Amino acid sequence: MHMADALISPAVGGAMWAATAGLTVYSARKLKQDMDDRKLPLMGVLGAFVFAAQMINFTIPATGSSGHLGGGMILAILLGPYAAFLTMASVLTVQALFFADGGLLALGCNIFNLGLFPCFIAYPFIYKKLVGERPTQGRILLGAMAAAILSLQMGAFGVVGETWFSGISELPFFTFMLLMQPIHLAIGVVEGLVTATVVAFVWKARPEILEMAPPMASGAPRSFKPVILGLVALAVFTGGFLSWFASTHPDGLEWAIKGVTGKEEVQAPKTGAHGVLAALQEKLAFLPDYDFRKPEGEPEAKKEESWPDVNPGKSLAGVLGAVITLLLVGAIGFGLKKYAGHHG
């Protein structure tokens, strides 16, 4: 389940970007210390494998629907957490760019939900613990199953949390959770089965491959804790800052402009282009401080919800304006196309 740009706020998107960017840099550094130059092509090709595997469907018995692989867990088992995280992140990036799965701003959320949980939590704390040093088919099945289910539950919870924090969707937190978690329980079981089957297959055919995967590259799982805590702190800080920024400064840009110029509003000189624009504005009775901007200092109110308000005249003007804008944009597009046609 990919988070979409349309459902998140910049604060949430920014926070998740900060967290995943931090983790990406950290993983890249860890990997560099590893110095195994076989890893680079292996990661790339396995990323392509996950991508290809996701395109193959199978029929889920008795339901008629079809499932496919998520892949984070398989990558973690074959590559170890750091390389797997980078690989999963690259898979999600390509999906965001080419299939519009998710989106660029939501990419941080998606890497967090589908990369961090399987690679840095489920793999070291569940899979490794259950499978132990001497894998058997039963243990692999159990470990992959538990780890996949858990990472999908965490991922689904991530989606719920991010959606809720963003406040674009009306879905109440618990309703959404009740909707998401059970669905992802089913998906998790399927993912676990697929992961276990594939891993067991490789283990039977080429046991050395699983042994080659560095158990925990460098250090015990414990060494993750500070990293994860640091990331959480980073995410909370970024998110907190951005939401504070958004709530105290409904128009962050104006605030930023104020910060830069040191003035309440940009006092444009009433001459030249600015002057013309300002005069035009006055003439057309357009209020730049449109109504959802509340006075500074007032406590958080449902400021944005006053637009479009229940005032019929204003709504009509809004709709009319939208239509005009669309026509205008269409005309510009048409004109540009013509222009490009002549000069192309």
Next chain:
Amino acid sequence: MGTIENSLYNIGYLETLSYQATPIHRLDPRVKLLTTMVFIVAVVSFPKYAVGSLIPFILYPVALIALGNVPVGYLGKKILIAAPFAVFIGIFNPLLDRQVMVHLGPLAISGGWVSFASIMLRFVLTVSAALILIAVTGFHQVCAALERLGMPRVFALQLLFLYRYLFVLGGEAARMVRARALRSFDGRGLGFGTYGSLLGHLLLRTLDRAQRLHLAMLSRGFDGEIRLLRPLRLHGRDVGFFLGWTGLFVLLRLYNISQWWGTWVMGLVK
């Protein structure tokens, strides 16, 4: 049949669009990437019920489609395919938020529908911006831009490898799936058992390929470091593109020109 081939073809097609030589294609990839990011952030930074104020933002994709010669029908199809999740989550808004917010003559529209419209508009804007970015830039150029903007090198290389072998492994997967389909009758053989071993085989082949690939790299002097010759240089037009659009996005974020036209026309009518 052939959904894998279709996906691969689609990816390849998006990439071929980037081989054109329009003025948009010639811009520096960093500039296009950053402008796209600013656009997306501006769009999603609007409050929940924003609809009218989002509409002027359509100008950006429209202008790029026109100047960058991106086929609209193809783009529309890709957007539709990506739509389900946003629709699925968004559709709860009209169900849960029934307070009337807008009166248009006899028509009363609830806040839920307004915010749903807003979600859909955001969805179309953000998704089209990302797809257009690839269509006018190309994947490897986007990677080069990302790397120049500070993304770790391993990750950039990782993206390139993934993209390169997507087609090779995708092709293998497609052939295996075809072989499976040709020999499974009445849906037998499409189940889990076959799937597991099919995937297992694909994985083994993948691992073998990684090994050969590594040898091929070693044969040509690979020492753990991949070097790329790819000078990127900013020109005046690049800076102009970035500043121009960013400035416009800021203005559109601050001033609701839709409302402005509307009020103006209403004033004229009265």
Next chain:
Amino acid sequence: MSHHIIDIDDLYYSYPDGNQVLKGISFRITHGEKVALVGANGAGKSTLLLQFNGCLLPEAGRVRIGEMPVTKKTLKHVRRTVGLIFQDPDDQLFMPMVYDDVAFGPLNLGLTPEEVDRQVMQALAAVGAVHLKDRPPYHLSGGEKRAVAIAAVLSLAPAILVMDEPSSNLDPKTRRQLIDLLKTFEHSLIIATHDLDLVLDLCPRTLVLKEGRIAADGPTRMIMQDEELLASCNLEKPLRLQGCPVCHPV
């Protein structure tokens, strides 16, 4: 400088799974010689080729390239001398653009950007693929991929070209173009192949590999007439040498 550019002496190799594939191989190749390596599937041809540039290191015996024994220390030099072209161009063309791929080796040698560019353009020109330089490899046809894979190795200016089944998956015309291209090379050339007609066209000398040993080593014309030997190695006398049944009915 040694008289021989490749000197293999009593070479043994086993894969990690214990499968012994090369069992005491010895031969020598001189400067500018063009040699074919033939044998049944699984005879060990590809494994042998990988020894030439140190992708695999011998279990026993020795491989010399020019003056240099192939060891961990000499790898850089050896790999610059021996250009290995893989059977599947997809394994070899891993960079996002043809140009980057051909530049991969020269950049690893630490050449300056100008030198790299010169080498790349020369190599692409040699295989007639300059027009492909800004294309990604996955959109190329099989023949184009092969040409680019050869350019990617030529850009390192190797003294010896080693090719694994260069004519597989090529249509007849592309195959012919490849043969014509290879004829123009002055490099020492070692080609592992099942395409005996190509061998007749290109290589005056043939090595026959059978179950990890050299079964025959001699002038191609003579080996191709030895039907018994060929049959024992899952090979067939090339059509061209079989005498025309229409002109010479039995």
